[in-house]
Amino acid sequence: MGKSLLFLPDISGFTEFVQTTEVEHSQHVISELLEVLIAANTEELQLAEVEGDALFFYKENDVPSLERLLALSEHIFTAFYSHLKLLEKNRICPCSACSSAPKLQLKIIAHCGELQFLTIQNNRKPFGSEVIEAHRLMKNSVDSDNYVLLSKALTDTIGLSGSYQSKLYKFEEGTDIYDGKKLDYLFSVIDNDHLKLRSFLTPNKVVFNKPPSFTLEQEFPVSAAELLETLTNYGYRSKWKEGVDEIIFNVNEVTRLGSEHVCVCVCVCVCVYVCGQ
Known part of the structure; x- marks a missing residue:
């Protein structure tokens, strides 16, 4: 041995x-x-x-x-x-x-x-x-x-x-x-x-050069931290819209700029969202 x-x-x-x-x-x-x-x-x-x-x-x-x-x-x-x-x-x-x-x-x-x-x-x-x-x-x-x-x-x-x-x-x-x-x-x-640290991509910053066509305001009776968690945590993303059956994402990945998730809807339409873009 x-x-x-x-x-x-x-x-x-x-x-x-x-x-x-x-x-x-x-x-x-x-x-x-x-x-x-x-x-x-x-x-x-x-x-x-x-x-x-x-x-x-x-x-x-x-x-x-x-x-x-x-x-x-x-x-x-x-x-x-x-x-x-x-x-x-x-x-x-x-x-x-x-x-x-x-x-x-x-x-x-x-x-x-x-x-x-x-x-x-x-x-x-x-x-x-x-x-x-x-x-x-x-x-x-x-x-x-x-x-x-x-x-x-x-x-x-x-x-x-x-x-x-x-x-x-x-x-x-x-x-x-x-x-x-x-x-x-x-x-x-x-x-x-x-150490020769590896480079990584930073997503391009999106800049809107014109005012929005309309605005919608809504108050949420929760703390700012709780609201931010609901907006950025993909685990809550299915609650955003009726008809979304499943959210597919890497559960062990930290949500950050450039991370992605997939919304699977009843109509079998697949939408890919890139965080921060």
Whole structure:
């Protein structure tokens, strides 16, 4: 049996984020970010579990090389922060969840060793001492919430030394004691200024150069925040018009400029709306 990789991207600040923001919108933000992290998996790692704000990946009987592992980590950090920039620039909701999402950070914990597996209701999942150690390393003494951490077992396997430095990575030695056992590791705090964030499209701003043909005014006996939620949340869009049978949209996507939904009507007429345009 060969060594396997254990790889855990963990969104930092999740607990405070959920406790201090609107729950429904924070769920949308975290769900979308987790989807981004999963899509950024360029090493065909297996997803064992979604653990709240973290993902538990593994690669059975295979540990990628130093170059591939660091490239994977950089790719994930780039995807994560590129998406946060998108949420920041194209957001339309002023609630605490949506406005504070760009403050979230990311840490990656990686470990390796021989794995055992459990099969529960046809789901095969790794377990054992190496899995326990990987999760213990998530609670460490690194003075940052934005870093990559590789256990000594992994650094010895891939040949990473504490003197390794690049434009993005500057590794340092660290150690923590868990239940009387010392676990050594190397970590590098990530400077986001050294990430090449991906560009994204901002929808064109629509400008009306002439006054409307007529205006319609109506008062709604609700708060401004509740009215805005009703107008921008696609889940309420079917209430706008009688005869709309269904609203089709990505329930895990944060509503923002350029997002779309489809109204399916009784007459089988399909209308596509682009938010903000």
